[in-house]
Amino acid sequence: MKGILGKLRQQDFPGILILILLTAAVSVGTFVGGLWAILGIVGAPLLFVLVWIKTKQPPAITKNFLILAVAALAAMAVLNLVSEWPEESWREWLRLASVFLALSLFPTLKTNALQQALPFLIALAIISVLSLAVELFFGGTILHMVKTAAAPLTEYNRGISYMVILSFAVLAAVQYGTQGQPRWNAATIGLILALFIATGLTESRAAKMSLLAGLVIVVFGTYRPRQVFIVLAALPAMLCLWPFVIQTLFISCHDLLRHLPDSWLARVEIWNYMSYRILEHPWLGWGLGTSHLLPITTPHPEQNVFIHTAAGHPHNAIVQLWVELGVPGLALGLAFAWLTLAQAARLEERLRPYAFGAWMAGLSLSLVAFNYWSDSLFACFALTGFTFSLLGGSAMRKRSDS
Numbered sequence: 124m125k126g127i128l129g130k131l132r133q134q135d136f137p138g139i140l141i142l143i144l145l146t147a148a149v150s151v152g153t154f155v156g157g158l159w160a161i162l163g164i165v166g167a168p169l170l171f172v173l174v175w176i177k178t179k180q181p182p183a184i185t186k187n188f189l190i191l192a193v194a195a196l197a198a199m200a201v202l203n204l205v206s207e208w209p210e211e212s213w214r215e216w217l218r219l220a221s222v223f224l225a226l227s228l229f230p231t232l233k234t235n236a237l238q239q240a241l242p243f244l245i246a247l248a249i250i251s252v253l254s255l256a257v258e259l260f261f262g263g264t265i266l267h268m269v270k271t272a273a274a275p276l277t278e279y280n281r282g283i284s285y286m287v288i289l290s291f292a293v294l295a296a297v298q299y300g301t302q303g304q305p306r307w308n309a310a311t312i313g314l315i316l317a318l319f320i321a322t323g324l325t326e327s328r329a330a331k332m333s334l335l336a337g338l339v340i341v342v343f344g345t346y347r348p349r350q351v352f353i354v355l356a357a358l359p360a361m362l363c364l365w366p367f368v369i370q371t372l373f374i375s376c377h378d379l380l381r382h383l384p385d386s387w388l389a390r391v392e393i394w395n396y397m398s399y400r401i402l403e404h405p406w407l408g409w410g411l412g413t414s415h416l417l418p419i420t421t422p423h424p425e426q427n428v429f430i431h432t433a434a435g436h437p438h439n440a441i442v443q444l445w446v447e448l449g450v451p452g453l454a455l456g457l458a459f460a461w462l463t464l465a466q467a468a469r470l471e472e473r474l475r476p477y478a479f480g481a482w483m484a485g486l487s488l489s490l491v492a493f494n495y496w497s498d499s500l501f502a503c504f505a506l507t508g509f510t511f512s513l514l515g516g517s518a519m520r521k522r523s524d525s
Contacts (some may be wrong), residue, residue, distance in 0.1 A: 154258075463504070
């Protein structure tokens with residue numbers, strides 16, 4: 124660590140901050156999912172200011188994301204005027220305004236900070252993920268010491284899920300290598316094995332699915348990048364049918380659905396009743412942040428096994444966007460998905476499969492797990508995208524130096 128900081132001397136405060144952000148993400152962030160929100164929402168503006176001070180001019184940012192953030196907030200503000208619970212919607216709008224605008228300030232940099240710190244970061248990532256695996260294997264000893272004996276192991280779900288997404292950027296850095304030559308080495312295998320062990324022990328099936336989905340896309344994206352890009356680009360639009368496919372399956376195949384694990388059947392029941400709320404307000408939705416207030420009535424309430432009161436959130440980005448914001452919400456979600464995919468496709472060829480894998484892992488997670496408006500989730504997306512942009516800048520620098 125001291126050697127790395129020595130390489131980043133000469134008042135390279137932005138490089139030092141980048142190292143601090145990534146070190147915290149792959150270490151403490153593996154255990155504490157909420158930390159990601161702080162890293163992104165505080166880190167992005169601070170890094171922006173430090174680069175401004177160093178270069179004496181405002182740093183460049185990805186303007187498309189800032190434009191999308193402003194457009195999303197403007198659309199949400201208009202929709203708040205017809206919200207069924209306007210106070211709830213405006214409270215959520217103010218929170219998201221701070222999140223979106225802060226994360227949009229991640230600057231576009233050409234720096235070797237990530238490459239210089241790579242051996243340290245990859246070792247730390249493997250140690251952290253394996254440490255979490257040990258903690259899970261022994262039933263959460265540290266968790267129960269820090270909190271209470273009743274604290275569930277599911278409190279680790281968020282951290283390991285975010286680590287899965289960021290790990291694709293770390294794998295890309297290792298594969299790209301400091302000399303610009305792809306290499307399948309022990310560090311890559313070690314990190315993948317560590318992730319499989321930790322996700323295998325966690326109770327989060329969403330983390331397992333995200334890791335597998337991302338790795339499959341990396342493999343196919345390496346050999347068939349164009350075809351993979353086309354499939355990924357079509358996927359968000361196809362997923363707009365999700366709530367009504369679930370509704371149909373719930374009616375026609377309910378006996379088969381009962382064989383699902385309890386947590387997944389509960390999600391299906393949530394998506395089913397939310398689909399009826401979508402049909403009641405399909406165009407403008409019920410209001411930002413109001414999904415947890417919606418009634419759970421369906422034509423067949425007796426078929427619900429687990430969901431008898433309103434869920435905290437829909438556990439699905441498509442459902443949440445549509446039920447809360449209507450068709451404009453779907454459009455915003457599609458725009459975000461396609462913009463991030465386009466950014467991945469613009470990366471250097473050897474980085475692209477890993478960016479596609481990270482995109483797929485993030486999409487998989489948002490379809491089955493957390494509240495889509497979680498600040499930590501968007502911070503994870505932003506920090507992962509920023510890490511890939513650092514690798515892309517490093518690649519461009521190498522080409523210009525050669």
